[in-house]
Amino acid sequence: MPPSADPSLRTVRAWPFEEAAKVADRLAASGKGTALFETGYGPSGLPHIGTFGEVARTSWVRRAFERITGLPSRLLAFSDDMDGLRKVPDNVPDGEMLRQYLGQPLTRVPDPFGTHPSFGAHNNARLRAFLDAFGFDYEFASSTDYYSSGRFDAALIRMAEAHEEVLRVILPTLGPDRRATYSPFLPIHPRTGVVMQVPMEEVRPTDGTLVWRDPDSGERFETPVTGGHCKAQWKADWALRWFALGVDYEMSGKDLTDSVKLSGQICRILGAEPPVGFTYELFLDAGGQKISKSKGNGLTIEQWLEYGPPESLSLFMFGSPRSAKRLHFDVIPRATDDYLTQLDKLRAAPDPANPAWHIHGGAVPEAASSPIPFSMLLNLAVVANAETPEMLWGFVRRYLPEATPENAPTLARLVEHALHYYRDFVKPAKRYRAATSGERGAMTALAELLRDHAARLEALPATERGAAIQDLVYDAGRREPFLQPGKDGRPGVSIAWFEALYQVLLGQEKGPRFGGFVALYGIPETVALIEGALARAEAAA
Template identity: 55%
Template sequence: MAEQERKGNAQVDELRAAALESKAWPYEEARKLLKRYPDGAPAKGYVLFETGYGPSGLPHIGTFNEVLRTTMVRHAFEAISDIPTQLIAFSDDMDGLRKVPDNVPNREMLSQYLGKPLTRIPDPFGCHESFAHHNNAMLRQFLDQYGFDYEFASSTEYYTSGKFDDALKNVLRHYDAIMDVMLPTLRAERRATYSPVLPISPTSGIVLQVPVEVIDADAGLIAFEDEGERVEQSILGCRAKLQWKVDWAMRWVALGVDYEMAGKDLIDSVIQSGKIARVLGARPPEGFNYEMFLDEHGEKISKSKGNGLSIEQWLTYGSEESLAFYIYREPRKAKSLHLGLIPRAVDDYWQFRGNYPAQPLKEKLGNPVHHIHNGDVPTSTLPVTFGLLLNLVGVMAEATREQVWGYLANYVPDASPERYPDLDPLIDRALAYARDFVAPTLHRRAPDATERTALERLDAELATLPAGASAEDIQNIVYEIGKTGGFAELRDWFKALYETLLGSSQGPRMGSFIALYGIDNSRKLIAEALAR
């Protein structure tokens, strides 16, 4: 037992030493936190990671992305430090509704509540206490599905319960200094009405954007004008909220946030909130600015536009790991995020996962799957690629999962859901993706004269092969016909195979496809092409 413990400690030490040198971005971020507390844990006893969410629209993958990436940094920090950690997912659900989202029902009803806090607006879906409660529930469902270790926090609950009372009074005590930070960043007309504090109208319930006078900071008392009348009102008890840059800083200070990342479009906000945090007497958290996801047209993803993907959409066609893989890679590079990316993401994930066991430790720490699985990478493999599955179900038309497993037996002798449990759900996703995106685009054209002769040769060669011929043997035949079949370039032959047999301009390694689909079935495809 002592020897096992010694070996275990040695492995931990080796991992920690490698992580301290790794160039993988989560470890680079983790090292910033290590420098933040060179003498050990902070006074609160743990390092706090935060992610923020504005529930003014339905959550999408861009929202989920922040929690996933922050969790990866958290795990990286835990690999290089013994300081305990916590993660809080904070919902700014006291924010006033500025615009009715395009992708929700009962939009006309919602338009009657513009300007009111999101937790005081009815749920247009009719299933939760408020619009914010509905969107918060969706976010939590997303996070729970992935097994994230987090604490959910509601702005409304924190403002109402008094958790922010001391911090709110502190904002009033430093009101003028906060104004000095914010006013130079605003246009002249905005400066005239700006206040760090947004009172909630006792008459209309709207979050007001009006000048505010501090009456008694220690009591939390302010004065403002509402519908032509002077009102004196406490900012405590959820009767006011802060402008979001001030609110962000107040939250950092009140909770002791040590790390929070944000999109590149919020760099200026991070700077201003950092200045306000210092005014309030605290050090801003460490952070990371990532590039934004774009839709398939190159436009920024927006909750109100509804042009982003939902996690359900991705998981209809791709695995959870493929989504995490896509989110992990190149966070400082703007990337499109649409359903057409899924097949490549699935196959890339499995390729990196297959490479992982044989890699030296340094390379493992830079492998995305290390961060997706927090170092505990499964060892199972797939016998076929997702791309090959898509080609198979694309020519099978209305296939069932059982039929696909039957075809797989042509290619993998021991193919079964029990033998390859990771493949079984991928078959369902391949069937769905092929049905919704591949089948409508397929068009099998007739071959020209050169292609016809080559296809006839291929059919004759396949007729001589045994039913269990290997993919490599078939590929050699395909390759030889392409070299001697009168094509200007070998790729012209492969393109002809894809377009005449599969109906697509791109396709798989044909030897693998024919072995998977079966020689007899592949000969039928050739016969159909020759008959056009």
């Protein structure tokens, strides 16, 4: 049951509400009482991180629409499983068996894994399991089922009636060779079962049939346009779905911009307005190149979920969807801490502009945020050379004596993720350097301040200890070569002081707020860390 309408949410400065307002205006103009959102899926491969992003983003707009209007909505996850098998995937068993089914609809190709009636059914099951694992609310739709059951029959007849108009729109976008053989219809060969890409000799809308020839044998066939005996080419198929189902909203990547425009023209020829659309930018790899499944230069969803919680992936997808973003391992810690920050803000004040509000369906989750940032856990793993969760929990309990994996489940998840990330990315890249003479003096001073104030600092509540230690870190750095003018008239400290701490003590370029790190790691341990680093450098010299 949708919530009560709250039109004031139209003014919320968050892109899902801006998109939802467009859908609300569309329904107000059409008089429809239910909005249909759609996402498309090609089942020749497995669902991937882009699949997650599109369904998650569409779901946020859908939820915002329901909040604004109080109207019900549906999300259709449409699988184009009637597509012909174009090539044998590299990652399936019994590839030779599949080779004899090239060109046939995926739902007629045997399942090489032996678990489902067809290869299409197998991949559809993987898609549904994928979507279910993330708790998405959706209805699954099979292209094969929709064509075979007659759901598209009326729309197919309408496309046959408008065949020449549709061709006039599509042909100018094709090369000469493709233009000579193109038809928006793909008949299924009655003998071989192959999805045929052949020109139509005749299109007979009154009879509801297509006349075409087998290019190899020359045999002439007359195929019904209805009942699953043919399907539409994908651009025409997209328009056909919009027209037949009354789709109100669909997202697509920037690489499909021309296809969206073309499909919109076809949809209007058929007699309907295309849905509200949203074009999102594509992801880039670490070097700024477009991610490609064939190149394997991206980050899989399984990899992300090994190193960060699913909510961090949601937050990454939520931010600036119209801007190209690097999708690489090094974005995970920042995304995780940004999510924790937004979750804390949401718990303090529920705000529909907060990304966590959308990630959690407009509700405040029962599980609390983590009292320790993910970046802090990573750096704790660095200095402790942690190999097991128990090693990290030993430090955590000294800082938060009451914390356990049972009563702090978010923290427990982050401990596991931090260990995996440290093992695979941080540990191999650790590069320590020796302190300069100026840095040595400041670090020696910091160790003395920590030792002298240890009793006072340990007596403070854990929530106050990090800030008090940070003051000492600043005091130790107020010397050359780190002095710079401060805003309050007192001598300030340059960023070079903190970079020196990270590089000399942690073996990395960046790090956490150092006072908080010391509070977690321990004052005696930090003094020993400083003295050990300086002693190693002196011995090496």
